[in-house]
Amino acid sequence: MDVVMLSRLQFAAATMFHFLFVPLTLGLSLLLAIMETRYAKTGDKTWLRMTQFFGKLFLINVALGVVTGITLEFQFGTNWSRYSEYVGDIFGSLLAIEATAAFFLESTFIGIWIFGWKKLSARAHAGVMWLIAFAGSLSSVWILIANAWMQHPVGYTIRNGRAELTDFVAIITQKYALLEMTHMLSAAYMYSAFVVMGISAYHLLKRQEVDLFTRAFRLALILGTISTAVVTLSGDMHGVNVTENQPAKLAAMESHWETSTRAPSFLLAIPDQKNEKNLIEIGRIPGLLSLLGKHDINAEIIGLNDIPKDERPPVLITSLAFRTMVSSATLMIFLMIWAFVKRNKLLEHPRLLMAMVCAIPLPLITIEAGWVLSEVGRQPWIVYGLMKTSQAASPVASSQVLGSLIGFVVVYGLLGFVGFWLMIKHAKNGPAPVSSTL
């Protein structure tokens, strides 16, 4: 394999692994801040025990999220030096701002939160978690602005053989960035809500700590309901935006070959990229793609055959990722409605509780699939329309990249296994007994 492919695999592995942990830290910090504030205001130890129980899950995720995040920044230099030289003027600044304005805040205050239980008052300690929640989301906002620029570059000019900044405000306020932030952050909050509800459901089924877990479930349900609505709406708007700015990605999502009006969607379609057709098409729904892409059932949607062959993304991966994202998201919407309707009688609905336990991995699958869709669907471009991925890799030996890729797979595999095992073990054990709490 060549350096480009190895570097792509390595970046995919490192990012997808990083993103197994980050979304939970974003939403869980918000829930923890609310739980701890309730404790600080009421002095009710149940909220404290809840904070400490979910806090430990949070910290395992933070540890894995933080250490795997450093690698991502550095990989732009080690593996994508041509890209870094070409876009650093813009992309590098966004990453540097993320570190100085947000990540410092998050990291410094996480240390204070872990070790500061007896150094700070209850209110101040809860305040620290609010800062962490704020900084975590702010940090992801900067990263998403940087990613949005790769998807839809604005505010630049080509000068001195590279992309140079001309309009900073345009970059941070462009529609693509705003939609991506809304969609991603709400997805992360939704995931966190599902984790808290799923773990609470597990203990409610066993009738353990019923008071604590009923409260936790209902608290997470509020965040879950709001974020599910936002993630759905922003996803729909994002679809329209992709149609406008990245027609190749939209066509690949639905394996849509011929440009047509009243373009259909299929429940299942298996594309054959070489022969420019679909091998299998099941459940044709006429006009659905036009409706999703342009909010008009009769609108014309460009097909892959009208896009130059060397500018088409890998259709199979993109379309499977899209289908995975949409079907698991639909399932979650139904689950959320079900949980919302039965929220006051949770214990009487063991089937709902059982479903919520089984649903814990669903949002994670959805989020990972969404990122695969977003990033693979952008190919062959690293910066859409501006620079191809094949021109972006570092001039390093493929043996070096192979070595580090193997290192990543081994180290991340082990850490991921240990991390999830610890989390599941802790989640099953439940909160510490009242006597051993502070």
Next chain:
Amino acid sequence: MVLQSTWFFLWGLLWAIFFITDGFDFGVGTLYPFLGKSDTDKRTMIAAIGPLWDGNEVWLITAGGVTFAAFPKVYGVMFSTLYTPLMLILFALIIRGVSFEFRDQIVSPVWTRVWDTAIFVGSVTPALLFGVAFSNIFMGIPFNGDGVFEGNLFTLLNPYALAGGTLFVLLFTLHGALWLCIKTQGDLQKRTIKAAHTLWPILLVVAVTFLGASWFATDLYGNYIAQPVLFSIIAITVAALLGIRYFIHKEAWFKAWFASCATIFGATFFGIAGLFPTLFPSSLDAAFSLSAFNASSSTLTLKIMLGVVLIFIPVVIAYQIWAYSVFSHKVTEEDFYIH
């Protein structure tokens, strides 16, 4: 010119702050297997750096990010030519970071030993390899006009670079020992004081050797000869190094630690001042070297980033000083990581 020179020194400053802050927690991790006799000792050592190491490590991310933003070409060429050492540093930082979190999650001797080893390896490796990397930068690195590295890992592991790696390990280890003197008491503190007494003369010998070897192995002294006032950097660094010894003798741990901060700061700026205006020299041909003037970002980006850095870095320093002050007391069992 002024803007680019300013960024050159900010770049050096951020690396220096990273070495000062993360340096002492690397040092504590390096001393960990030697001073941590009992489990209580080990947990005390972890608690001494536990609240601070994560915030310290962000200085690395910022130093890297600022290189990316202000000198994109340097970022690309530096990180890809130093591919293997950087990957090793990353793996070390990864296993170190999770070790602090994972170590006490399970009570089992094997489990504990695995993460204890990871803390040591994960701390000493970055110290050594950052020293190796920066010494190679001081010497110049064999890369061509296209930014392609024409050497291998063994090119980088030359005697001068290994001396630099040893110097970094010793600087950080002593720095960590002094931090532990502040944070510990009783038997552990006594052993740490002994370690500091042993480390100091070795550091002195290696530091002097390195300063001398730099005369032969690098062009750093060119700027010093052109501007003799720069020799004051070396004078201050040596004074700070002697100050460490003086304050160790007086058992004034905070002062000794600050002297150690000044030493690391001075050692970094010894190199930075010698390099100016080159950030990343090529040993093949000076024409390939990347400098603040031929490898910087556009003026607009440099200005915006200067604004960002001038606003946020002081704020970060302020809340990190607050964090340090919250955790400046002696560690007791109350401070152990609660699970």
